[in-house]
Amino acid sequence: MNFNKPIKVANIIEEGRIGGPQSRMLVVAASLDKRISTTLIFPKTNSDELQQKSDKLGVEYLLLPLTTLKRDWKTITKYLIFFIFEVIMISILLKKHKFDIVHISGGSWQYKGVLAAKLVGIKSVWHLNDTFAPNIIKKVFSFTSFFADSFIYASYRTKKYYSKLISSNKKNFLIQAPVDIHFFNPNKNYQVDKFLKKKKFKKKKFIKIKVKKKMLEWHN
Secondary structure: OOOOOOEEEEEEEOOOOOOOOHHHHHHHHHHHOEEEEEEEEEEEEOOOHHHHHOOOOOOOEEEEEOOOOOOOOOHHHHHHHHHHHHHHHHHHHHHHOOEEEEEEOOOOOOHHHHHHHHHHOOOEEEEEOOOOOHHHHHHHHHHHHOOOOEEEEHHHHHHHHHHHHOOOOOEEEEEOOOOOOOOOOOOOOOOHHHHHHHHHHHHHHHHHHHHHHHHHHHHH
């Protein structure tokens, strides 16, 4: 690796809609200094907002026709059919742009990026941020985790949940999600009471639904 040039990082996620991982990817990519150049790679489908925010923050990104894993059988079938093709497609892109590191975001079901990185011999770090996954996802993750070089845990609970599924000789780091202190200023008056008053009806409604659901479970 040439340390006179910026380290090129490919941050890959298989979900284009804005959520916690996507927001973290944007903030980190926009905040890093010139020694690290981050390019986001995400699906073209359902990513209009992510593209707009990337453009606004000046974050580089590449779009791919990636299939996002969902719970309906039609999407699962499509995901499995195009899985190998999409892994190869990502690996070609990584090699073409000469990335130094691959950062896999989005959780334990983000398999394609880590396999593509292994295919072209690029070091990868897998970023885990949740504390629950279906058994089938955990089983596949336990196998594919072998191909990652290291892991980032977003919390202590995340580390406790996933570390038992990963080989103990893998490097790991505990890095919590960043907070924009200019936006979430502790000295700023956010008028929390006023906000809760507006949301009072919805909050009660949500609690009632949750209680009814629990009662039905206990009854059955």
